[in-house]
Amino acid sequence: MNKLRRYGLVLVLLGALAIGGCFLFPNVPPVASFVVVPVPGEPLVVVLDATASSSPDGDEIDAYMWTFGDDVDIITPLEETKTVTIPVITVEYPFEGEYTVTLAVREKPRQTGELGKVSTTVSETITLPHD
Secondary structure, eight states, X not given: OHHHHHHXXXXXXXXXXXXXXXXXXXXXXXXXXXXXXXXTTEEEEEEEEOTTOBOTTOOOEEEEEEXXXXXXXXXXXXXXXXXXXXXXXXXXXXXXXXXEEXXXXXXXXXXXXXXXXXXXOEEEEEEESOO
């Protein structure tokens, strides 16, 4: 009988872990990271590459939330939104000057109905035109 109770306790604990996660391994927010790559021959165009963004606990990144500054034309992807599902985008700025680009990433939710955790933001200043 004692053995049966142990198996029952183990099954209950495993079920709780599967449903709610474990307090010993909490869901850690992802880490945003990006590099700015100048486009040769296009002095006001840069590629923003966030492929180095990651989640310390291995969760998938499902959204890249960019802030570009005022009057920016997004070349790729061809959407009006600044939240995209791909890590690499191309941005064309309308004028010479300094622009601050900010990125936050969101990880895919672990459970249905849950919101994915969002990273802290990272920023970089771009001076255009670039060489």
